[in-house]
Amino acid sequence: MADLSITSANVVPSDNASIISKKRVAAGVSITAGDVVALDTDGDLVLADASAEATNTPVGIAAVAAEAGQPCAYIEKDSDLALGATVANGAALYLSGAAGGGITITLADLSGHTPVSFGMGKASNKVSVDFIALHKSDATA
Numbered sequence: 001m002a003d004l005s006i007t008s009a010n011v012v013p014s015d016n017a018s019i020i021s022k023k024r025v026a027a028g029v030s031i032t033a034g035d036v037v038a039l040d041t042d043g044d045l046v047l048a049d050a051s052a053e054a055t056n057t058p059v060g061i062a063a064v065a066a067e068a069g070q071p072c073a074y075i076e077k078d079s080d081l082a083l084g085a086t087v088a089n090g091a092a093l094y095l096s097g098a099a100g101g102g103i104t105i106t107l108a109d110l111s112g113h114t115p116v117s118f119g120m121g122k123a124s125n126k127v128s129v130d131f132i133a134l135h136k137s138d139a140t141a
Helices: 131-139
Strands: 019-022 036-039 045-048 058-062 072-084 090-097 119-123 126-130
Touching: 058 131, 072 119, 072 131
Parallel strands: none
Antiparallel strands: 019 072, 036 045, 036 058, 058 072, 072 126, 090 119, 119 126
16 A cells, blocks of 8 residues: 555644644755654754664654755644544554655555554544654663
């Protein structure tokens, strides 16, 4: 199965979302709302990618679009995020290895890559994501 098709205009964080925006994180590439993002070694925001070791540790989902050098807010935790894509209730969300910033719900798409799960489908276009817990488990491993 291909990556989820996300309509960036429909990516809407809930009122209880944890959004990193006060940190003026500069985008290292062109980022679209709904892209999964990671920090590079310079601290710049880049597209996360399960097939590249340097960018396979995501920090969140972009809440807005940004071009290289611009600040970009990203969602690090949200229990009721409107993702802008159809996701079945209970479907696990994984960082894609096919395209930078992509999300897949099919574990088979990650053959040869380390699966990185960061959320779960709730209903229709709503998902629960938690990148904070992802990093806590990395620190204790």
